[in-house]
Amino acid sequence: MAVVRTVLGDVAPEDLGVCDAHDHLFIRSAMLPPGQELDDYDAAVQEATLYADAGGQSVIQWTPHGLGRRADLLPKVSEETGVKLVAATGLHRAEHxxxxxxxxxxxxxVRELTEGIGDSQVRAGLIKIASGFHGLDEHTSWVLDAAAEAQRATGAPIGIHHELGTGADAVLDRLEGHGVPPDRIVLGHLNRFPDHQVHQVHQELAARGAFLAFDGPSRGNHATDWRMVDCLAALVETGYADHLLLGGDTTTARARLATGEGPGMPYLLTNLRPRLTRRLGEDVVGQIFVTNPARAFATDWK
Incomplete structure (x- = not known):
């Protein structure tokens, strides 16, 4: 029986409800400017509470191994806010x-997926990895191969950070070559590469069976975020509404709504969802926020 592995235990897929499919409550990285890391418990609770007040019911936190996931605090945040949280194992790009x-x-x-993260009893429910820019470098290949091995051993979904939205076809080729089913793969940040052929590229990826995750609007990618709705509409019009996911990808203190300048996690529901409903209709938006995450992150754990 397929279940979603949250920080408070396994739940039925339909219990995820309205889902932010890619975000961060805690993250620290060598790439973040001083003071922009997400490591404040109270701020995390405030942000998750605002998200819940807007109708959010679950968040997939993509912070991987070694970047300040705070597995010890995630259950407390979930209990205090009522938001279901999924933690991640995996590894980001080397420079982080x-x-x-x-x-x-x-x-x-495998250990973090099946036994717990560090000294905690919190198990990860996602393998988060990252690609190189327009291709697979040595670090990326090392991590991809390990993720594929762990996926085959556990059945866990894999979420991929695509550097500036590039290289998704190469990542999909390598993972599938290692026997990872495409419906266990979430290709992230695809809105960050909206060239003149982007709709065709996205359709080809969806046709192979992978989930396509669009994140934002975000400060770091505002130059392309404004084209996200058109990208989603093109995929819906060509029959791929059941492959789409949305996330906020809040990665800096400044980007939080509760304690920063926003737009923050609630923006997905307070601003973006109404726009999408007008453009795509309520049924499609329900697929993107509820039905698709339940399929993407539910696993028959081995």
């Missing part, structure tokens, strides 16, 4: 780390 793990990556990922 002062020091990379030396142990076998696949074993690390």
């Amino acid at each position: 780390y002062a020091e990379l793990p030396t142990e076998d990556l696949a074993e690390l990922f």
Whole structure:
């Protein structure tokens, strides 16, 4: 029986409800400017509460191993706000780390998915990895291969950060080559590469069976975020509404609504959802926020 692995235990897919399919409550990285890391418990609770007040019921937190996931605090945030949270294992791009793990990556990922993260009993429900810019470098290939091995061992979904939205076809090729089913793969940040052929590129990826995650609006990618609705509409019009996911991808303190300048996690529901409803209709928006996440993140755990 397929279930979603949250920080408070496994739940039925339909219990996810309205889902932010890609976001962060806690993250620290060597790439973040001083003071912009997300590591404040009270701020996380405030942001998640605003999201819940807007109708949000669950968040998939894509912060991977070694970047300040705060697995010890995630259950408390979930209990205090009523928002279901899914934690991630995996590894980001090399530049986010002062020091990379030396142990076998696949074993690390499997342990965090099946036993717990660090000393906690919190199990991850997602493998989050990252691609290179327009291709697969040595670090990316190392992490992708480990993620594929861990996915085959557990059945867990894999979510991919695509650097500036590029390289999704190469990532999908490699993961499928290792036996990962495409419906276990979430291709992230695709709105960050809206060239003149983007609709065709997105349709080809969806046709292969993967989920396509669009994140934002965000400060870092505002130059392309404004085209996201058109990208989604093109995919819906060509029959791929059941492959689409949306997330806020809040990665800096400044981007929070509760304690920063926004737009923050609630924006998905307070601003973007009404726009999408007018353009795509309530049924499609229900698929994107409720039905599709339930399929993408539910697993028959091995």
